[in-house]
Every structure is written in structure tokens, then in C-alpha cells.
Amino acid sequence: MSTIRVWIVSTTILSVYALIAVTSITTGPSADDAIVAIRVAQREVFEAKGIYQESAPSVLKNPEATLKLASEALQEKRYEEAILAARQASRLVRKLAGVDSLGAFGKFTPHCSSLSLAS
Numbered sequence: 001m002s003t004i005r006v007w008i009v010s011t012t013i014l015s016v017y018a019l020i021a022v023t024s025i026t027t028g029p030s031a032d033d034a035i036v037a038i039r040v041a042q043r044e045v046f047e048a049k050g051i052y053q054e055s056a057p058s059v060l061k062n063p064e065a066t067l068k069l070a071s072e073a074l075q076e077k078r079y080e081e082a083i084l085a086a087r088q089a090s091r092l093v094r095k096l097a098g099v100d101s102l103g104a105f106g107k108f109t110p111h112c113s114s115l116s117l118a119s
Contacts (some may be wrong), residue, residue, distance in 0.1 A: 002025035
């Protein structure tokens with residue numbers, strides 16, 4: 001009789017894990033994912049400000065505006081749009097930094113340069 005209980009308990013636990021996995025996959029991006037993407041972009045924009053603020057502050061307008069759009073999308077609970085906008089802001093900063101196709105950086109190295117930006 002105890003063998004049957006073990007099977008029932010283990011089957012129930014596996015079913016719960018499977019349900020959690022399927023639910024998390026089908027619900028799409030969460031607020032946490034959007035917050036992380038925005039924080040990474042904010043860090044990169046902040047680092048770029050240290051380099052470009054004095055010499056060419058106008059080059060930071062596009063990344064800052066895109067970052068603002070990401071924050072607004074997050075507040076409106078449009079998480080996927082927030083993530084995409086934050087990644088776009090990061091791409092704009094990296095473009096300023098002279099990132100080539102191999103990932104070599106010109107003037108500075110952004111905080112999370114190893115992150116893949118492929119969507």
C-alpha cells in the first residue's frame with residue numbers, strides 16, 4: 001500500500017511542476033523580465049552619459065527617449081513592449097560605443113555587453 005502512495009505523491013508533484021512550466025511558458029514575459037531589461041538599459045545609458053555628456057549630449061537623446069518609452073510601457077503593464085524598447089535603447093547605446101559584429105567595443109564597454117539582444 002505504501003508503494004501506491006509514493007506513486008500517487010510523485011505523480012501529483014510532477015503534474016504540478018508540469019502545470020507550472022506550461023503556465024509560465026504560455027503567459028509570456030513578466031514584469032520582472034521587463035524591469036531587468038530596463039535596468040540594464042539604464043545602466044548602459046548612464047555609462048554613456050559619462051562619456052558623451054560633455055562632448056555630444058545630443059547623441060543620447062534617442063536612447064533616453066527609447067528608455068522613457070520602455071518605462072511607460074512597463075507602467076501600463078505592456079511587458080513585451082517594455083522589453084523590446086529597453087533592448088532598443090541598449091542597441092542605440094552600443095551603436096554609439098562602436099560595437100562591431102564581433103562585439104569589440106570602441107570607447108567603453110557597456111555593463112552587460114555579454115547579453116544577447118536577439119529577440
